[in-house]
Amino acid sequence: MSTEATAGEAPPDPPRGVHPAGQARPWWNLFPDIPVRCREQAPGEAPRYARRRFGGDTRELSGAFGDLGTFIPHIVGAITVVGMAPTGMFLSFGLFYLFSGAFYGLPIPVQPMKAASAVVLTQHLPPAAIAGAGLTVGALLLILGVTGIIARLARLLPATVAAGLQLGLGLALALLGIKLAMATPWLGGLVCLLLLALLGARRWPGALLALAAGIALGQIAGVSPPLPALTFGLHLPALIIPTWGEVWQGFVAATIPQLPLTLTNAVIVTAALTRQLFPREVHRVNETTLCLTSGIANLLAAPFGGYPMCHGAGGLAAHHRFGARTATAPAVIGIVMVLIGVFCGDQALALVRVVPEAALGALLLFSGIDLAQAAKPQRFERAELFVVLLMAALSIALNPAAAFALGLPLAVLAQKGRLNL
Structure with missing residues (x-):
């Protein structure tokens, strides 16, 4: 949905959960807002909207x-x-x-x-x-x-x-x-x-x-x-050198x-x-x-x-x-x-x-x-999909570090088109 307003029209309401960028914050809000780009904006364009750093949704x-x-x-x-x-x-x-x-x-x-x-x-x-x-x-x-x-x-x-x-x-x-x-x-x-x-x-x-x-x-x-019967007190951590x-x-x-x-x-x-x-x-x-x-x-x-x-x-x-x-x-x-x-x-x-x-x-x-x-593995094809599935299997069977070490060379070859499957 476009956020642009035509001449003579009031600007559209901002999407849910955000407000126009630069809007004044309440006096008690000490934390800066998070800038948000709308869908029509290019990645490098200045965000048109912002949201509060802390939300109130249950x-x-x-x-x-x-x-x-x-x-x-x-x-x-x-x-x-x-x-x-x-x-x-x-x-x-x-x-x-x-x-x-x-x-x-x-x-x-x-x-x-x-x-x-x-x-x-x-x-x-x-x-x-x-x-x-x-x-x-x-x-x-x-x-x-x-x-x-x-x-x-x-x-x-x-x-x-x-x-x-x-x-x-x-x-x-x-x-x-x-x-x-x-x-x-x-x-x-x-x-x-x-x-x-x-x-x-x-x-x-x-x-x-x-x-x-x-x-x-x-x-x-x-x-x-x-459930334990708790007795509350003031406890501070001990120093460990x-x-x-x-x-x-x-x-x-x-x-x-x-x-x-x-x-x-x-x-x-x-x-x-x-x-x-x-x-x-x-x-x-x-x-x-x-x-x-x-x-x-x-x-x-x-x-x-x-x-x-x-x-x-x-x-x-x-x-x-x-x-x-x-x-x-x-x-x-x-x-x-x-x-x-x-x-x-x-x-x-x-x-x-x-x-x-x-x-x-x-x-x-x-x-x-x-x-x-x-992870969206379906976005990859052939050799790259093989690498994704292989690294996933190695992560489960061994650990992510081993999957990284063993899968990285194959990933580089697949990216350069040198791994034909």
């Missing part, structure tokens, strides 16, 4: 809790297996969520680093070595962002690389969701049905209602731990296996997915800024008991799938995490354990399918 509440399926299992494991303090973990995740929402103006997620978390849980790294891992991975991400290396790398990559990694990650999340849902099949099935019924209802926070229903059913059936030996231990054990996964999933694929989901908005999300914000967050959080964390394409798909479109969703989940960390302390573990695995699995299933669909 579906933002649903989207805020859409990524708990990738958050809670890692956090529970870190607290129970290696003795991480809940206060430092929840506080750092919450503050990073608040910053990400305010800085980007989009539902950019904050997630535990998966490969590093797997090492932490299997090798039982002590909290000081985990802090060393956070410091080293944060420093490396900061260097890659400041020097512009990550941006140059992203520009050189064929489109099939991001699509293959995105498709594989989405299918892997969906499979993990099915596995978690099957922990209590009847409960997982009921939550999936409820999510299906609520997805089309724009006024209802589907993910939040589904989680509440899952918790209620888990309590009634006795398949979840009972690792020795050089512990920094090296964290670097070798956790940072080295994590860095390729972060650069592919948390940076390159997240930036690509953001451009797909928000093509008309002029936002700050790109490979360089994602590297910088993840690096700074880890450097600041590690000495206070923070867990290695980054952004992630799966988390973005989850937030978006359940209704998040603005900074409101990350602000909501960030405030919840800060409150849990500061006022619940060690009782935070008992609080998050009441969420049944089956309910988390249902959320993961839907967001994984959404992420896989967004």
